Amino acid sequence: MATVHVNPTRMELTRLKKKLVTAIRGHKLLKDKRDELMRRFLDLVRENKALREKVEQGIAAANRNFVLARSVMSDEVLNVALMAPKQEVTLEMETQNVMSVEIPKYHYKTRTSDANDIYSYGYAFTSGDLDSAVKSLSDLLPDMLRLAECEKACQLLAAEIEKTRRRVNALEHVMIPEMQDSIRYITMKLDENERSTQIRLMKVKDMMLEQAHHYKEKMQ
Template sequence: MQANVSATRMEMLRLRRKVELAERGHKLLSQKRDELSRQLVQISRGIAPLRKEVEKALNNTSRRFMLARASMEPEDVAAALEVPVKKFNLAVQFASIMNVRVPSLEKKLEGDVICYGYAKTSPELDAALYSLEKVFDMIIELAEKEKQAYLLATDLQKTRRRVNVLEHVVIPETKDTIKYIASRLSENERDNTSRLMIIADIIRGDQ
């Protein structure tokens, strides 16, 4: 890089401005990196315990459905669940965390999860459906948190790479080039001074 650089004062001024911008960008990106890390840690802390709750609730729901099937005739189970009356919609909104768009999920439900009469059904089926409704809320929350964590982690990785490139490549290499230009300019000034002194000696000798 230094071999092809133009060793002029204009080039040195340009590179100094480049260093100033790079250092300013490095500071801002470092702040963003630190805040992304903090937000990611905060979100990630809640994921593992929530996932355990979801797994436990799913196992409990599955157990209740097995008990319901064991206490009812197969055709009664099929008839009870044949026509669901509860409607589900999922609204997705976006928030910004350090310029990263992360989703916020909100469910909208209409109707009752119990969509059958009680004559041929077991109370265990009621409990299973209510348990399923509850675990569904937890699954949505878990999906929201995991997606947020993924997006933040992806942007954090990009930000770290940019910080490292500025810190270990762009800024030091540009500063080295500035030193090289300054050295060349000083050398040229010494050469010019020497030539002027020689010329002055020649002129004085002629006189």
């Protein structure tokens, strides 16, 4: 029997049947969306893992080179060498719609196209290890930006997956069963009313036939 109060009328039955068809279709679409979100989420997680390992290895290598450079250079020379950077990076962000989720996309531009502008110092008084450290960090920039994209995308997709999962469960375990119960309840009530009406009509017919029979007997 229905868990909510409904009017057992044919109009209500028609409305609920249409609503049930829409709910079942929406449930299928949401399940498809959830599955596609999960597929993209897992792809991003795998890419994120590979990028994080690569970036961490690159940063560790750059740190080792900085330590080596500092061991052969004085702190003053090292600070002066890195005090005034020659190259400048501009970061721009746009969004990409993925299954109704706005995923950030980062783009960067350098002030000049000369690859040697990452070195803001002369080579006479600096160590080659410092050059390697600066070059390592410069090469890591695209991977670091992509890693930031992946991590933010994973967070947004995870939130959307959870939201979609709750909607799917609400439709599957609450709304659709309640509508099906209501439809069964109304159908049962209408059938019961129809049977009662038929019984009443049969009784009225029997009474009319009985009255007509007695009338004929009196006429005879």
